[in-house]
Amino acid sequence: MSFKAKLGGALLAAALSTTAFHGAFAADDTIKIGVLHSLSGTMAISETTLKDAMLMLVEEQNKKGGVLGKKLEAVVVDPASDWPLFAEKARQLISQDKVAAVFGCWTSSSRKSVLPVFEELNSILFYPVQYEGEESSRNIFYTGAAPNQQAIPAVDYLASTEGVERWVLAGTDYVYPQTTNKILKAYLMSKGVKEEDIMVNYTPFGHSDWQTIVSDIKKFGSAGKKTAVVSTINGDANVPFYKELGNQGIKAEDIPVVAFSVGEEELAGLDTTPLVGHLAAWNYFQSVDAPVNAEFIKTWHAYTKNDKRVTNDPMEAAYIGFNAWVKAVEAAGTTDTDEVLDSIIGVAVPNLSGGTSTVMPNHHITKPVLIGEIQADGQFDIVQETPAVVGDEWSDYLPDSKDLISDWRKPMSCGNFNVATGKCGGKGS
Amino acid sequence: MLIRFITLIFLVLASAATSFAQGSDPKPLFDQLADANFNQAETLVGQIAATGDPRVVPALNAFSEGDLYFRKSDKAVFSAKSAGSQLELIDPVTGESAGQVAKGAVTKIKVNNNLRRAIRAALGGLTLMSPDRGARLSAADAILRSPSAEALELVEAALAKETDGEVKARMEEARAVSLLSSDRSIDEKRAAIETISGLGASGLGVLNSVSSSIDPSLKPDLDKAIASIQNAQQLWNLAQNVWYGMSLGSVLLLAAIGLAITFGVMGIINMAHGEMVMLGAYSTFMVQEVIRENAPSLFDWSLAIALPVAFLVTGLVGFVIERGVIRFLYGRPLETLLATWGVSLILQQAIRTIFGPTNQEVGNPSWMSGSFPLGGMTITYNRMWIIVFSLTIFFALLFVMKKTAYGLNMRAVTQNRRMASSMGIRTPWVDALTFALGSGIAGIAGVALSQIDNVSPNLGQSYIIDSFMVVVFGGVGNLWGTLVGALSLGILNKFLEPSVGAVLGKILVLVLIILFIQKRPRGLFALKGRAVEA
Numbered sequence: 001m002s003f004k005a006k007l008g009g010a011l012l013a014a015a016l017s018t019t020a021f022h023g024a025f026a027a028d029d030t031i032k033i034g035v036l037h038s039l040s041g042t043m044a045i046s047e048t049t050l051k052d053a054m055l056m057l058v059e060e061q062n063k064k065g066g067v068l069g070k071k072l073e074a075v076v077v078d079p080a081s082d083w084p085l086f087a088e089k090a091r092q093l094i095s096q097d098k099v100a101a102v103f104g105c106w107t108s109s110s111r112k113s114v115l116p117v118f119e120e121l122n123s124i125l126f127y128p129v130q131y132e133g134e135e136s137s138r139n140i141f142y143t144g145a146a147p148n149q150q151a152i153p154a155v156d157y158l159a160s161t162e163g164v165e166r167w168v169l170a171g172t173d174y175v176y177p178q179t180t181n182k183i184l185k186a187y188l189m190s191k192g193v194k195e196e197d198i199m200v201n202y203t204p205f206g207h208s209d210w211q212t213i214v215s216d217i218k219k220f221g222s223a224g225k226k227t228a229v230v231s232t233i234n235g236d237a238n239v240p241f242y243k244e245l246g247n248q249g250i251k252a253e254d255i256p257v258v259a260f261s262v263g264e265e266e267l268a269g270l271d272t273t274p275l276v277g278h279l280a281a282w283n284y285f286q287s288v289d290a291p292v293n294a295e296f297i298k299t300w301h302a303y304t305k306n307d308k309r310v311t312n313d314p315m316e317a318a319y320i321g322f323n324a325w326v327k328a329v330e331a332a333g334t335t336d337t338d339e340v341l342d343s344i345i346g347v348a349v350p351n352l353s354g355g356t357s358t359v360m361p362n363h364h365i366t367k368p369v370l371i372g373e374i375q376a377d378g379q380f381d382i383v384q385e386t387p388a389v390v391g392d393e394w395s396d397y398l399p400d401s402k403d404l405i406s407d408w409r410k411p412m413s414c415g416n417f418n419v420a421t422g423k424c425g426g427k428g429s
Numbered sequence: 430m431l432i433r434f435i436t437l438i439f440l441v442l443a444s445a446a447t448s449f450a451q452g453s454d455p456k457p458l459f460d461q462l463a464d465a466n467f468n469q470a471e472t473l474v475g476q477i478a479a480t481g482d483p484r485v486v487p488a489l490n491a492f493s494e495g496d497l498y499f500r501k502s503d504k505a506v507f508s509a510k511s512a513g514s515q516l517e518l519i520d521p522v523t524g525e526s527a528g529q530v531a532k533g534a535v536t537k538i539k540v541n542n543n544l545r546r547a548i549r550a551a552l553g554g555l556t557l558m559s560p561d562r563g564a565r566l567s568a569a570d571a572i573l574r575s576p577s578a579e580a581l582e583l584v585e586a587a588l589a590k591e592t593d594g595e596v597k598a599r600m601e602e603a604r605a606v607s608l609l610s611s612d613r614s615i616d617e618k619r620a621a622i623e624t625i626s627g628l629g630a631s632g633l634g635v636l637n638s639v640s641s642s643i644d645p646s647l648k649p650d651l652d653k654a655i656a657s658i659q660n661a662q663q664l665w666n667l668a669q670n671v672w673y674g675m676s677l678g679s680v681l682l683l684a685a686i687g688l689a690i691t692f693g694v695m696g697i698i699n700m701a702h703g704e705m706v707m708l709g710a711y712s713t714f715m716v717q718e719v720i721r722e723n724a725p726s727l728f729d730w731s732l733a734i735a736l737p738v739a740f741l742v743t744g745l746v747g748f749v750i751e752r753g754v755i756r757f758l759y760g761r762p763l764e765t766l767l768a769t770w771g772v773s774l775i776l777q778q779a780i781r782t783i784f785g786p787t788n789q790e791v792g793n794p795s796w797m798s799g800s801f802p803l804g805g806m807t808i809t810y811n812r813m814w815i816i817v818f819s820l821t822i823f824f825a826l827l828f829v830m831k832k833t834a835y836g837l838n839m840r841a842v843t844q845n846r847r848m849a850s851s852m853g854i855r856t857p858w859v860d861a862l863t864f865a866l867g868s869g870i871a872g873i874a875g876v877a878l879s880q881i882d883n884v885s886p887n888l889g890q891s892y893i894i895d896s897f898m899v900v901v902f903g904g905v906g907n908l909w910g911t912l913v914g915a916l917s918l919g920i921l922n923k924f925l926e927p928s929v930g931a932v933l934g935k936i937l938v939l940v941l942i943i944l945f946i947q948k949r950p951r952g953l954f955a956l957k958g959r960a961v962e963a
Contacts, residue, residue, distance in 0.1 A: 040777075042887050045887065048787075173932045202932055204932050204935055206891045208881065209673075209680065211809075221634070223633075224634050225637075236883045236885065240881055240883070243881065247799060247800050247810070249800055252545070253549060271790060271793070375495060381495070381541075383467070383539065
């Protein structure tokens with residue numbers, strides 16, 4: 001009994017302390033921004049880093065004098081990898097904390113969960129992770145890669161440079177891999193790849209026994225044509241997958257794997273010696289040779305007080321999103337949502353690969369696509385870099401969305417304009 | 430592109446094999462790599478190999494491993510190895526040291542998969558006649574992996590001189606795959622198909638790749654060979670599924686065996702069980718960190734050292750949990766469930782705060798890495814050792830339970846607490862020690878699971894459901910039930926997976942268990958007698 005009372009008391013105290021923490025800084029001379037990333041639960045592994053990156057960006061901006069002469073103040077909440085809780089916390093950030101903009105979410109499920117909240121309360125979300133496309137909202141900016149900024153260039157690279165003719169599309173069973181694989185399959189078939197040369201395979205979240213699938217891939221690869229694996233396997237399941245590949249002796253020279261969810265952070269928990277040569281496609285790698293990147297890495301190491309902490313692509317996306325917002329606010333002279341939404345389109349800010357990224361009318365940004373090969377030290381060697389690509393929200397390779405475009409400039413202001421029927425709204429024919 | 434390139438190397442190599450010393454110096458070719466793009470580098474590798482100079486082999490190896498650099502000051506190319514904070518430069522041809530430089534003074538020459546393939550093929554040609562047996566073997570392997578008609582003469586020249594039985598057999602196979610795409614006679618090709626059909630899965634790729642271009646009179650032989658490999662494969666597939674099933678079963682057994690004690694024997698619904706596994710894995714990480722810092726030579730022993738450490742750490746944590754929380758809640762299963770769930774969250778967040786939310790790198794000792802072929806299947810060492818390990822733990826635990834005084838006390842307390850107490854057994858201590866034992870065993874399971882899964886704060890969560898499933902399915906309170914339950918669930922899963930996919934397979938297994946529990950609520954091996962009613 002006494003224990004129960006204590007436990008209950010502790011939980012209550014914890015709950016109180018989080019609200020108290022947020023309530024304590026209600027000064028008017030600051031601009032508040034929300035940071036909506038899971039700090040506990042399964043997604044904490046990826047999202048905690050982004051929270052740190054956001055806090056670093058805010059600190060750096062304040063050193064430069066803040067925005068509009070006011071200091072920025074980050075309000076951090078923890079939605080605990082729980083999708084409905086994301087919506088609740090987003091509502092709290094906008095209604096109670098009155099934040100000017102929110103930076104956050106990782107999984108598509110969490111983004112879909114908060115989307116109606118942002119539209120209803122008319123606030124702004126910057127979403128920093130690569131995603132499957134097929135969405136456009138007036139209130140969301142997608143600074144991560146759309147499929148045409150990651151998946152399609154990667155497949156092109158394998159087909160042209162490595163001569164791949166047979167494809168395994170392996171992914172975790174949820175919306176991002178499913179949609180991406182649908183787009184990739186349509187794309188490959190439009191390039192003349194036959195149905196029997198494509199193998200699609202889905203596994204549950206956190207799958208850890210890859211023996212059967214790896215040996216299936218081996219068998220699929222023994223048909224006499226050059227084979228590659230396109231992996232949309234998510235998060236934690238990657239480590240056992242790569243371990244199994246290494247142990248079964250599948251080398252990158254024989255069957256290369258190109259991954260869209262594996263970056264420096266994911267490789268940090270892995271001995272990468274057996275993986276040398278497997279590929280990843282991103283818009284940024286820590287190994288990018290550019291002064292702006294060297295500066296960013298230095299700041300990051302100083303901020304985290306750990307010079308082994310790696311940087312990764314979603315951090316770059318957060319960096320671009322944050323700087324674009326700052327620039328738009330300064331151009332508009334206010335943090336008012338409607339005015340920022342108008343002023344941010346066309347804003348160009350430096351990205352970390354040495355170029356600039358521009359916010360497009362479809363709320364996606366331009367950035368180059370980099371293909372990297374895994375090295376023994378857990379970093380990537382960049383083997384190809386494309387010119388900047390505009391993110392395409394509605395894929396041109398899916399029959400449902402090929403006629404749709406999105407343009408949030410006035411007077412069109414439409415997220416799904418159908419160029420075939422000339423009307424806003426609704427799916428294609 | 431690659432084919433044309435390989436053709437080039439082998440054409441030149443074939444002539445080099447007959448007239449060895451051409452007198453061309455590979456050194457300037459290496460130096461040109463400094464400014465070359467990937468395609469140019471590929472041509473250069475071909476030209477380097479074409480000099481036929483065996484001294485270039487170490488430098489080409491270094492190139493493929495990303496250890497080739499050029500000096501920024503004069504663009505001279507060296508292979509390099511790390512020497513403290515500096516790099517020691519080594520001349521790519523003579524192999525002599527060229528002094529040490531700071532890492533910033535040199536630039537790495539990039540290598541991609543195409544280049545690595547090209548280097549592998551070039552090395553295959555260069556080392557076929559190497560005096561080192563291992564080098565000849567891997568040279569034959571390299572040709573097996575990228576067959577080309579041009580390698581044929583080289584292989585035959587090497588074959589004529591080869592005396593070692595195993596290398597000879599491998600070269601025969603390499604000769605056969607190379608012959609298939611050459612313009613040799615039909616009879617020779619027929620014999621080659623015969624040889625390849627003994628190669629199993631790797632031969633299938635070769636046969637399939639020539640099936641469209643081969644002489645029509647050989648087509649029946651080819652199809653027969655393909656069919657015979659596929660038939661043999663099917664049998665091996667069956668064996669492979671059983672093996673994979675046992676392997677999955679052994680992982681389930683490892684995860685569940687500690688729970689078989691805390692939940693099965695003591696009846697505590699222990700939601701913090703997964704976190705004990707996680708703590709075991711983190712103990713392994715800590716042990717490896719200490720070894721890496723202080724005694725890298727002991728790394729292969731790290732798991733052996735981690736076992737007692739993990740057992741003690743998690744046993745102690747288990748002891749504290751039992752004394753601090755669970756003992757107040759005996760006989761109140763719902764409250765135990767909630768309390769242990771709370772403990773599991775606290776432990777997770779504590780680890781997250783101490784070590785950070787990201788994965789920690791736990792290395793595989795050399796004896797846990799790689800695989801060996803057994804007939805038509807590939808057996809990986811880590812899975813094999815985990816099967817051995819889990820069975821060892823199982824039987825050790827069985828011994829403790831059935832043959833020691835402590836095991837007797839434990840069984841007495843769980844079967845009839847008041848009677849045992851009247852006989853003078855200190856039941857609270859037995860409870861605490863039993864819970865500590867179950868936790869400790871979960872900890873050593875964590876040592877093994879750190880070898881195949883992520884070491885992150887979430888490690889335990891992925892195993893908790895599976896563990897309960899195994900214990901309930903096998904029969905609560907029965908260790909043998911846990912063994913049989915784990916293995917049969919593993920094998921069932923692996924037989925379902927190839928036909929219905931991993932996602933549906935998992936669902937089907939769950940549905941089957943639910944149906945089974947309807948029929949036999951107490952699991953496979955139900956306890957009988959009065960203990961059940963208590």
